[in-house]
Amino acid sequence: xxxWLRRCTHYLxxxxxxxxxxxxxxxxxxxxxxxxWAWTSFTVFSISQTLMLAVGATYYLTxxxxxxxxxxxxxxxxxxxxxxxxxxxxxxxxxxFIVTPIWLPSAMLLDLAYWATKRNKHSLIxxxxxxxxxxxxxxxxxxxxxxxxxxxxxxxxxxxxLPPYMTPIEPQVGKFYNSPVALGAxxxxxxxxTFTALxxxxxxxTYRWMAA
Numbered sequence: 001x002x003x004w005l006r007r008c009t010h011y012l013x014x015x016x017x018x019x020x021x022x023x024x025x026x027x028x029x030x031x032x033x034x035x036x037w038a039w040t041s042f043t044v045f046s047i048s049q050t051l052m053l054a055v056g057a058t059y060y061l062t063x064x065x066x067x068x069x070x071x072x073x074x075x076x077x078x079x080x081x082x083x084x085x086x087x088x089x090x091x092x093x094x095x096x097f098i099v100t101p102i103w104l105p106s107a108m109l110l111d112l113a114y115w116a117t118k119r120n121k122h123s124l125i126x127x128x129x130x131x132x133x134x135x136x137x138x139x140x141x142x143x144x145x146x147x148x149x150x151x152x153x154x155x156x157x158x159x160x161x162l163p164p165y166m167t168p169i170e171p172q173v174g175k176f177y178n179s180p181v182a183l184g185a186x187x188x189x190x191x192x193x194t195f196t197a198l199x200x201x202x203x204x205x206t207y208r209w210m211a212a
Contacts (some may be wrong), residue, residue, distance in 0.1 A: 013206065019051035019072060020046060022080035032100060039180040042144070046137040046184035047191060053077070053103050054132050054192045057110055058124065065204070067115035074107030091176025093157050099148055102139040106132045108198075121200055130194035133188025137181045 056077070057070035078100065085098040109131040110124070117123035 014060065014063075017056045017078045019080065022084075023057045023075045026081060027096070037119045042137070042141070042180040042185070043184045046140060046180070047187055049103070049140070049194050050133050050136050050188045050192045051104075051138065053106060054129060054195035054197040055202065056109070057132075057194045058128070059106050059206075061062045061110065061114055061124070062121060062200050062203040063204055065119060067111045067119070070107040070110040070114070071104060074103040077103055083119055097157070099147060102143045103136070105139050106136045109135055125193060125196045125200060129193035130189050132196070133192030136188060137184030141181045164205050 008033045036076045053074060060073040061067070063069075081100050085100055088098050089095055110128040112122075113128035113131055114124045119129065
């Protein structure tokens with residue numbers, strides 16, 4: 001009975017990780033809603049997305065030990081996000097303005113690092129972490145520039161849930177020297193190594209609890 005309970009709890013935990021990671025990053029593609037703070041938001045959101053992707057995908061990957069699982073995890077996050085972004089569309093926002101963060105290519109790189117190093121966990125943390133951290137801001141910026149006339153749309157369709165403290169006092173022109181991708185990728189390359197290590201550790205703890 002205890003083994004059954006622990007295994008069921010584990011699979012429930014997997015679902016919770018996938019759902020919560022998506023909820024925490026659900027609006028992280030809406031940088032342009034913050035208009036004057038768009039680039040600042042892009043950098044901060046890039047790091048938050050890297051955190052949730054790296055931890056969850058690494059947890060999935062090291063638990064199964066099967067390369068490809070990280071991509072599967074990113075796909076789950078993406079589908080959840082499509083559904084949530086559909087709610088924006090239902091509220092009357094134009095379809096070409098709904099930005100869905102791109103996690104799949106970064107997750108593929110994580111899988112590749114795990115496969116190429118013959119499932120070496122330490123290589124996964126170091127190489128996979130750096131690859132995810134550096135690639136995610138780049139892919140998300142490519143996604144963002146496909147939006148048609150984002151600034152005009154942001155003013156035309158102000159976001160109803162924008163909290164007062166996020167309303168800019170004055171335009172932040174040139175914030176981060178207009179290089180949010182470089183800053184996001186630089187910070188991500190360092191931080192996501194720690195994020196990936198956390199995913200591995202999370203898996204180890206779960207295994208020990210299940211085996212107890």
